[in-house]
Each structure stands twice: as structure tokens, then as C-alpha cells.
Amino acid sequence: MCNTEKEPSKTQLILEAVRNNPGDAMDPEIREETLDLVIFTMTQRYFAFKGRDVREILPFSPITEVPGCPRTIRGIINVRGTIESVINLHTLLEMDDVPVSPTTRFILGRSGELLSGIQVEHVADVISIKADRIKPVISTLPPAIRDYAHGGEELYKGHYVIVLSVDKILKKLSI
Amino acid sequence: MKSDLTLLLFNIMGIDFGMDVAPVKAMEHVEGLLSAKSGIVWFHEKIDLPRTPVVYDFPRALRIETGKKPFHLIIDNPRDMPLVIPIGKIKPFPVLVEQFLHATPLWAIYPIKERILLLVDPLKMGR
Numbered sequence: 001m002c003n004t005e006k007e008p009s010k011t012q013l014i015l016e017a018v019r020n021n022p023g024d025a026m027d028p029e030i031r032e033e034t035l036d037l038v039i040f041t042m043t044q045r046y047f048a049f050k051g052r053d054v055r056e057i058l059p060f061s062p063i064t065e066v067p068g069c070p071r072t073i074r075g076i077i078n079v080r081g082t083i084e085s086v087i088n089l090h091t092l093l094e095m096d097d098v099p100v101s102p103t104t105r106f107i108l109g110r111s112g113e114l115l116s117g118i119q120v121e122h123v124a125d126v127i128s129i130k131a132d133r134i135k136p137v138i139s140t141l142p143p144a145i146r147d148y149a150h151g152g153e154e155l156y157k158g159h160y161v162i163v164l165s166v167d168k169i170l171k172k173l174s175i
Numbered sequence: 176m177k178s179d180l181t182l183l184l185f186n187i188m189g190i191d192f193g194m195d196v197a198p199v200k201a202m203e204h205v206e207g208l209l210s211a212k213s214g215i216v217w218f219h220e221k222i223d224l225p226r227t228p229v230v231y232d233f234p235r236a237l238r239i240e241t242g243k244k245p246f247h248l249i250i251d252n253p254r255d256m257p258l259v260i261p262i263g264k265i266k267p268f269p270v271l272v273e274q275f276l277h278a279t280p281l282w283a284i285y286p287i288k289e290r291i292l293l294l295v296d297p298l299k300m301g302r
Contacts, residue, residue, distance in 0.1 A: 064291040065190055066272050067222045068279045076272060078286045085269040116271050175274045 033131040037163065038107060039156050040120040043095050046159040047120075050150075053109055053166035057123055060104040072173060077106065077117055084108065086117040087173065094144035109166035116170060129155055134163055148172070179261050182285070184254040184292065187231070188224050192250075193285060193292040194237075196257050201238040205249055208236050214246045221280055221300050241298050248300050260285055265294065 036051025063075040063086050074086040086106060090097040098121060106117035134151035141149065141162065148168045155161040182193035208215055215236070219229040236247040266284045268276060276282075280299035285292040 062289065064293070065225045066268070066276070066281070066293065067190070067224050068281065069225075069272055069275050073272060073275075076269060076284065076291060078289070078291055081286065083266050083269055083284050083286065083291065085271040087271070114270060116269065170271070173271050 034128050035131045035134070036126060036128050037155065037161070038126050039124040039161060040105070040107065041122045041124055042089060042093070042120060043098065046124070046156055046161040048155070048161050048163045049107060049109060049118075049166050050163065051126065053111065055108040055110050055115065058106040058108060058117065060100055060106065060119075063119075074119060079108070079117075084115060084117045086119055087169065089118050089120060089169075092144070092169065092172075093148070094142065109170065111167040111170045114170045114174065116173075118166075118169070125156065127156060137162060178263070179259050180265070182258045182260060182292070182294070183237070184258055185250045186252040187218055187222075187250065188226055188229055190224070191290055191292045192295050193258065193260075194295045194297050198239050198241050198297050199237045200240050200245075202253065203236045203238060203247070205234045205236050208247055208249075211247075214244070215249065216246055216300055217249045218251070218300075222295070223279070237297075239297050239300065241301060243301060246301050248297070 037048040038051055038054050038057065039046060039048045041047070058077075058079065061077055063077055065075040066073070069075070071091045072088050074088045076083050077086055088097070089095075101121070103122040105120055105123045107120055107123070109116060109118050133153050133155065135153050137146055137149040137152045138160075141152075145162060148164050150163045150165040150168075152160060152162045181196045183196045183199060184191065184193050186192070231249070231251040233252050234249050235251075235253050236249050239246055239248050264285065266286065267273060268281070268284060280296045281293055282296045283294040285294060
């Protein structure tokens with residue numbers, strides 16, 4: 001018997017399958033998304049922000065308090081002529097505040113149009129990891145930290161690092 | 176509209192403030208006013224300062240006439256010389272801060288080198 005319809009070849013079948021699901025055909029090394037993290041410490045805990053949510057890291061400069069703001073806002077700073085707010089992350093995460101030291105930094109975080117300084121005790125490093133290394137946060141974390149956490153894992157020198165969401169922090173402080 | 180603004184500068188509890196001098200008609204010593212039963216506004220009654228108790232080191236009373244009932248506003252540490260600033264250099268508060276200030280007399284910022292002046296609207300200081 002003669003079949004008038006030509007059957008697709010093996011290579012055509014493979015190509016069609018690849019077109020329908022291009023991700024499966026990619027090199028696994030290329031497919032794995034990498035993520036930059038800005039690692040910082042607060043009262044001996046390790047935290048991180050995603051690098052794409054950080055515009056820059058600034059040295060400490062005097063903060064002008066603004067009457068009428070809640071304790072979660074420390075005040076405002078002058079960043080090369082632009083005025084930015086400074087968030088009190090200690091208060092937001094319900095941690096004891098610590099005095100300013102030579103390692104104190106402002107991390108300028110952004111979420112969409114919103115931008116604000118976030119005061120941290122010490123910026124330890126900027127690292128690059130595979131995105132899938134970040135796991136859901138451990139359940140034993142204090143609720144005030146879990147509310148702003150994106151995930152966590154032992155990511156830096158054997159320390160458990162809590163990856164905080166700049167977006168959640170800025171949205172929480174926007175009325 | 177004028178392109179500059181003349182500010183009276185003062186400092187309370189370590190925070191620098193600036194206020195348009197136009198409605199300020201006189202600066203007086205406080206002692207003679209304290210027995211008055213009305214028409215006196217202490218600055219901290221209108222601006223919720225972050226630290227208490229509020230201490231005035233060198234209080235002075237500003238006689239303010241705004242078109243409504245005149246009143247005396249008591250401030251601290253006024254500078255002798257007013258400061259003329261270009262209006263174009265005045266900046267709004269950052270979004271996260273501004274949202275908390277709608278009901279207060281604070282309306283903008285003027286950066287001077289390392290310092291930041293908080294600008295106060297005298298028309299919102301009366302009772």
C-alpha cells in the first residue's frame with residue numbers, strides 16, 4: 001500500500017517539539033538564572049537585597065529628622081543634591097537599634113518609581129548565585145522579618161541569609 | 176511670581192527650619208507675652224518634634240499677621256540674618272515622607288551644603 005501523505009521526518013518532529021517547548025532545548029547552564037545579592041548584617045543576622053533592587057550603596061551621612069514621620073522613617077539625606085528618605089530597618093523588623101558606626105551604610109533601594117535609603121549596619125559583600133538556591137524562609141523566623149522576606153538559605157560563608165524584598169518594604173511604608 | 180524667597184532661619188532640638196519672613200511683622204522677647212491668655216502658639220504644638228521634652232534654649236516670639244487673627248509664634252534660636260534662596264532650588268519631600276506631612280505646616284526642603292532646612296508655612300501655624 002502506498003501512503004500519499006508524507007510522514008514527517010524524525011528531525012522535523014524534533015524541531016517541532018523544540019519550537020513548542022524551547023526551554024527544554026536550552027543548555028541547562030544557560031537556563032539557570034543567576035542573581036546578584038547585596039549581603040548586609042543587622043544585629044549579627046545576615047540579610048540580602050536583590051542587586052537589581054539596589055541602585056547604590058552610600059556611606060553614612062547625617063540624617064535630618066522630619067517631624068510627623070513614624071519611627072520606621074529615620075529622616076532624609078542629601079544624596080548629591082537629591083533628597084532621599086531613610087528607612088529605619090531595625091524598627092521595621094522589630095530589632096534593637098544600634099548606634100551609628102564606621103561600617104554603617106545606606107542602601108538605596110528601588111521599587112518601580114519609589115526610591116529610598118535603607119540604613120544597615122554593615123554591607124558585607126555582593127555575591128552572584130543561582131536563583132533557585134533561594135528557598136522559602138524558615139518558619140522559626142520572627143513574623144516581623146518573615147513579612148518582608150522573599151526567601152533564605154545558607155548563601156554566604158556558611159551563614160543563613162534572609163533575602164528581603166525591597167518591594168515589600170517600600171509598599172508597606174507607602175500609605 | 177518672585178523668583179526668590181526670604182527665609183527666617185531657626186533651630187529647635189537640633190532640626191533646622193526656615194520660614195517665609197513676609198508675614199513676620201516683629202520679633203519680640205517671650206517674657207512679656209507669657210501672661211497673655213490667647214494668641215500664642217508654641218512651635219512644638221504645631222510640629223510634632225521627634226524627641227521630647229522639647230527644650231527652648233533662646234526662645235523668641237514672632238508676631239505673625241496672615242490676614243486672619245494675628246498671633247505670636249514662639250520659636251528657638253533664630254538667626255539674625257534672613258536667607259534669600261532661589262525658588263528653583265526648593266525641593267519637595269521624598270514620597271515616603273511627604274505622605275505623612277499633609278496635615279502639618281511642613282511643605283518643602285532647602286538643602287544647604289551638608290544641612291537640610293525644613294520649610295514651614297507660617298500660614299498654617301495659627302490656631
